[in-house]
Amino acid sequence: MAQDSRQYCDGYWSGPDGDVLVTFRRTNNARDVRDALIGLAYALDQEPPSSHGMCLLVTARLTTQRLQGEMQMFRRIVRPDLAERIALTTVDTRGNIVGSVASSGLIDYLRGLAQQELTSAFSRVNRESVKAHVIEQWLKGQNLESQAQIARRTKASAPTVAAALHDLEQQGLLHTGQQGLMLQEPSWDAWRRLAEAYASKRSSIRYTDHSGLARKPMEMAKRLGDLQQKGQALSVTVGGVIGAAHHYPDLDITAPARLDLHVGGSDLQFLRKIDAGLVPTIDTKAKTILVIHRAGSQTEAVDSADRLKIAAPTDCLADLIEMGLMAEAQDFAMALNRQAKANSVTANQREPDHVTY
Incomplete structure (x- = not known):
């Protein structure tokens, strides 16, 4: 042997x-x-x-x-x-x-x-999830954390964190500035590669409705919001077009073609309360009404004005690219860069944290 x-x-x-x-x-x-x-x-x-x-x-x-x-x-x-x-x-x-x-x-x-x-x-944290965490901290204008801090926040192993940071450095997204190691603003190509790599590590289940009477994505999202107000399906966040439009209201998409949900855990019982007619499908030609995404770790969610828990920008960008909405995804990515710049103005007014690697 x-x-x-x-x-x-x-x-x-x-x-x-x-x-x-x-x-x-x-x-x-x-x-x-x-x-x-x-x-x-x-x-x-x-x-x-x-x-x-x-x-x-x-x-x-x-x-x-x-x-x-x-x-x-x-x-x-x-x-x-x-x-x-x-x-x-x-x-x-x-x-x-x-x-x-x-x-x-x-x-x-x-x-x-x-x-x-x-x-x-579903319980293993991979390097793509760690990179998504680092990106999200940068979007908020926060200083890059130490490897130990990243490991504690993401629950990833030390080798996984080190590998994720090495990947970012190899992609030209990390540089040394006055405050130590810092994230470089990603180009559209860098955003696309990051999002595609992140999406490749998650598992997705697609749902269709053979009756042709499925609720519209916005209607299903509203039902999810009602459930979450009752303390149900709290590990579910909304991504895709709806999530991206929350982060960037000027996104040029009139209506979502499907509902993208990001789920922490394996309980999908809430789906029947959203639309009982949904059935899973592996037929690539079937019209997809809803998609469940599950990754190694769940990114930080934000609450919207209409009571929905919104997935992080990285999740939403990966969804847009998966749907083939490349122009809209690029517009969204550039809007995230502008938001990060605005957030960094406030952050730079604070005393920078000392980061040791």
Whole structure:
């Protein structure tokens, strides 16, 4: 058994015909799929010829045709004796295997691994969530916290915090100023990359209504606000167009096409009180009425005048980009930069906190 090779995998299953090394990915980015496949090929090269590899993928955007294309390209560039031993299969957001797998024992193992990874993702704080926290502090005009302070606030591990700050530095978003290490104003391209990376680490469930009688997004949002006034669904925040318009009232969108909700935890019972006709869907062609987003940690919410809990700007920006509203997302990002400048004027009048790294 080549133990060193298995550090690149999330688990392995020992079957009658050999071991199956498994890598799990939750992504909408084809590059992540390629990295996972190459990692499996590297691991299998150090294993006995009887071993195989399996890439488990949770994705909302990558179509079956696109994934088949990625596998064809992978098999063209990797040694045939490795490529033919690696398979790619998808799972839904509940951990159910989509497609056929030969062994029932392997199916049970894959389902268990997928459910474990999906569940742990809701409590694990990743570096993208840490970067979102740093951005939000900057938007408020606050000084950059120390690594220890960031770890306490986000509940992330010290290595995760260090990795997040290193990423920001590599992207040219951190610089040393008179007050120590400071965040640089992001360009639109930097905002887009930050938001897309943040979105890639969250799990989303899409809902549709086959009856065609679904309530409009604003009506569902109002119902959510009524529930929250009664002390229910307090871990739910509103993002998307509605959330972005709260942060930036001049956002040029007349009406939201869907309702984006960010949920801390796994309780979704409140959905039936918003609209009992909603049903989850993985059909990319179905009209999406509502989307539930769940990430490794929940960003700080703000209360709106109409009694709604609003998601943080990073969440809202990621939603706009996911919907393909690129012009509106860019306008929103530039408005956030202006707000940060205005907030920093007040902050600079205070004695700066000393930050030691």
